[in-house]
Amino acid sequence: MPELPEVEVTRRGLVPLxxxxxxxIVIRNAGMRWPIPAHLPQTLHNQKLLGLRRxxxxxxxxxxxxxxxxxxxxxxxxxxxxxxxxxxxxxxxxIQFHDGQVxxxxxxxxxxxxxxxxxxxxxxxxxxxxxxxPLEDGFNAKYLHGELRTxxxxxKVAIMDSHLVVGVGNIYASESxxxxxxxxxxxxxxxxxxxxxxxxxxxxxxxxxxxxAGGSSLRDFFGADGNPGYFQQEYFVYGRTGxxxxxxxxxxxxxxxxxxxxxxxxxxxxx
DNA sequence: CGAATCTCCTGGAGGC
DNA sequence: TGCCTCCAGGAGATTC
Numbered sequence: 505m506p507e508l509p510e511v512e513v514t515r516r517g518l519v520p521l522x523x524x525x526x527x528x529i530v531i532r533n534a535g536m537r538w539p540i541p542a543h544l545p546q547t548l549h550n551q552k553l554l555g556l557r558r559x560x561x562x563x564x565x566x567x568x569x570x571x572x573x574x575x576x577x578x579x580x581x582x583x584x585x586x587x588x589x590x591x592x593x594x595x596x597x598x599i600q601f602h603d604g605q606v607x608x609x610x611x612x613x614x615x616x617x618x619x620x621x622x623x624x625x626x627x628x629x630x631x632x633x634x635x636x637x638p639l640e641d642g643f644n645a646k647y648l649h650g651e652l653r654t655x656x657x658x659x660k661v662a663i664m665d666s667h668l669v670v671g672v673g674n675i676y677a678s679e680s681x682x683x684x685x686x687x688x689x690x691x692x693x694x695x696x697x698x699x700x701x702x703x704x705x706x707x708x709x710x711x712x713x714x715x716x717a718g719g720s721s722l723r724d725f726f727g728a729d730g731n732p733g734y735f736q737q738e739y740f741v742y743g744r745t746g747x748x749x750x751x752x753x754x755x756x757x758x759x760x761x762x763x764x765x766x767x768x769x770x771x772x773x774x775x
Numbered sequence: 776c777g778a779a780t781c782t783c784c785t786g787g788a789g790g791c
Numbered sequence: 792t793g794c795c796t797c798c799a800g801g802a803g804a805t806t807c
Contacts, residue, residue, distance in 0.1 A: 506801095537783070537803085561801075578800045579785080594785090613784045615801065630803085657778065666802070674800065763780080764800075781805075790796085 506576040508561055508638070508671030509714035514582055515558045518565075521584070521605060525552045526567070530598040532591060536611070537577060540597060540618045547620060548572070548599070560634050560670035564625055571625035577615025583608045635669045638707050643669050645701040652692040652700070659695060660688035661762040663707070672707060675742045676714070678767045680707040682741045687773040688766050689759070741767035 534540040555566035597609040636642035683706040745758040749769040
């Protein structure tokens with residue numbers, strides 16, 4: 505399940521494609537979250553890739569004539585191949601470049617997306633509504649505290665709302681709250697400015713830790729063999745139901761919040 | 776405006 | 792070995 509760090513590591517792995525020109529596009533299965541636009545082969549033919557950016561969990565591939573949005577959903581991965589290997593079952597989309605490199609999207613569950621955003625990607629409806637990047641200065645305690653003031657939802661649900669802040673998925677929401685010693689069920693509006701400071705710091709630290717762990721495994725990440733390269737992080741609470749808390753040894757709890765599994769330590773994260 | 780629920784999809788795990 | 796059920800989850804759409 506690619507979270508923001510994995511998406512950023514993926515983006516960095518695509519850098520060898522910069523300044524390469526598209527030879528052709530192959531759409532094997534357009535049935536992603538939204539249909540892959542049928543015009544892409546014509547639109548991108550002979551277009552040079554000028555930039556690779558990330559916004560939230562979207563990768564923005566800037567071509568001469570516009571920007572392609574890529575989203576990995578929860579089971580998507582992008583493989584950078586040095587030639588056109590035979591596609592496998594869930595290889596839905598390729599960009600083949602003139603120098604022989606192939607960018608291949610594999611996504612068994614097809615929650616991902618490939619979309620054409622044209623010349624003004626920042627104004628695309630999917631990007632326009634997004635909150636600040638968690639690792640940038642716009643996401644700070646004052647901002648968070650102000651946004652939470654009117655929200656009665658649980659804090660864990662709130663920080664997973666991409667309109668509030670992007671890139672905090674289910675894993676890192678639980679992890680950040682544990683590290684900030686904040687109970688996931690506390691109504692968001694009850695957080696003090698002090699708690700917001702701690703939470704912001706821990707969200708940034710948690711994401712940075714994952715980013716650093718992923719940066720070192722880039723080579724494996726982009727193997728042509730398609731082996732998983734997602735770095736396995738040591739989690740404090742995620743997926744550790746019943747196991748001892750790494751701080752106090754009490755068993756980790758699992759509850760449902762907003763239809764999502766939520767992990768925490770009853771002892772370390774008081775209400 | 777906020778909040779709760781529904782939805783897309785398939786692989787993997789567990790039960791029998 | 793096979794079949795069934797359940798679960799995972801990003802985030803937009805829908806409804807209240």
